[in-house]
Amino acid sequence: MVDLSIILAGFSDAFSVTNLLFVLFGVALGQFVGAVPGIGPIMAMAIAIPFTFALDPLVAISFLVGVNKGGLVGGAVPAILMNTPGTPDAAATALDGYPLAQQGKPLKATKMALFSSITGDTFSDIVLITVSAPLAILALKMGPIEIFALMIFTFSVLAGLIGTSLIKGIMAAALGLLVASIGSDPEHFTPRLMFGYWELFDGLALPSVAIGMLAISEILRRMTEAHGTMRAAITLDMSGDPDDRRVTWAEYWGCRYTMLRGATIGTILGALPGIGSTAAAFMSYAFAKASAKDPDSFGKGNLHGIAATESANSAVVGANLIPLLTLGIPGSVGAALIISAFMIHGMQPGPLLFEQQGRLVYGLFGAMIMANFVNLWVGQLGLRFWVKVVSAPESIIFPSALLLCFVGVSMATNGLFGVAVMLIFAVLGYLMTSFGYSIVIFIIAFFLGPRFEKSLAQSLALTKGDLFLIYQSPVALALLILAVVSFFWFLSRGKNAQG
């Protein structure tokens, strides 16, 4: 168990002035980029990671957490005002947010989104802080065989849950593992698939792959869509009634059960790798509508609709860190980016993190709680400003984002070779999304690839080359059975190529 003094020291680090300022900056940046359709918090995190080199690890990770949390709040703004979600998570928010804005209540809608988002987020952070340390102790008892089985299970779940086809999900995971195998092999350190490029001996750099596939490929897609069109600025019709510009306590309290249900759904789905906040938001919305006395009012500007979706999608953020901190397995792209920030600063997420870097972990928890309060404060002050941000032209946003990606990756990889690799993966990402292959699975598989191969080699050493001896580990056997069962379950549900 982690010592109380370490927990207190971690929290005191989190609440230092420097950390507070970077959390504030991260949240403000996150809300800003979330409000701009086309960038979003994931792209912003990907771009920001290389710029955090110079920072202290806790400050860097707190800043990225701030960007992620702020982005979810900001993403609701264009969804509500323009019916154009800034992030996929906010798509469900538009269902009731946009009609409410059309009725002259855009500030009421955005404020409800802000309050419910922070409520859901805080709920999931409390669950994360409470359960992650005991789970990490359990995870420490796992050996290479169990970790190998866990990875197989993770890949089967990811392939089944993300995207529209199980077969394509498996192929995306295979491609991620293939790309991860470029460089020296982990056991013999002999060159592998390098084609004479010795810059690849240590493998492909995560910033090049992640930024190329997540940020640049998305910018390419958006630029092809925006080509020749200059998006018009929006005009808002504000009601004169002050009550239409705020959320009263009675309105907030009236949504408490909706928010609690949304936060619970978001926390449960967020703790499972691969499901993501968009699914949580729509599921929460469906539950809220099904249990409402007036389901017909949903889709016409019902505050419960906004509360349900925003509390659920924000609750996913904290819960996503449960598999990351306890098992070292990222459950989402956001978590994978946070993992890469950990690695840039020389730390390996996983159960040992609590033992070796307990102070940092509890510092991160403190920063997450602080980020929620800062999110509320910045949101209250900034909403009127973010409303104007949604009209920023894409023609200036995309070239600026591209320049930041170029500079960020060249700093992270010490030269333009990494930038060229980034562009190759941007094109690959563009093609993969065009043909319906999940880049989320690809990146998670790429990240887990070296660990997968290492645990396989260690398992073979332990079983003297006979992997069938895996039945001697009940946990590994159970995980492999679960992997097979989930594979056939997803196949039978028709979420496959044959469907």
Added chain:
Amino acid sequence: MHISADRLSGAFFLLLGLALYFVVIPAQVETPEGGNLAPQTVPNFISFVLIICSACLIVRPTDHETRGARSFVLGGAYAGVLALCIFVMSRFGFEIVAPFMSLAIMLMIGERRPLWLLGGAILMPLLIWFLVTYPLGRALP
């Protein structure tokens, strides 16, 4: 004749899997003696998975529809400009290339307003240069 997007990508990955298994991996992976896991085991297994899955995809594709040809041409054009910029940047540096890169992208998107063009091509690269050189103290590419 209409070709399914899944059949097209399936055929590509089938060829990739076969090329990997028969040509690329034997040529590009060294085989040392001993150890628990040979360096080519995982890549071979992946190529095998790609071959099986892509064959399944060709036989029973989904109804996924890909973007139109115009999007691919435009995407290729943007990627080409970026590739050219990386090449030129390796010769002349970020400070020289960044304004032209910004301007080219903005013009390609369709921006024609002089003030926005000026802001994107001059102000943004200048801000990035300042951020990286002074507060971060790092070198630009």
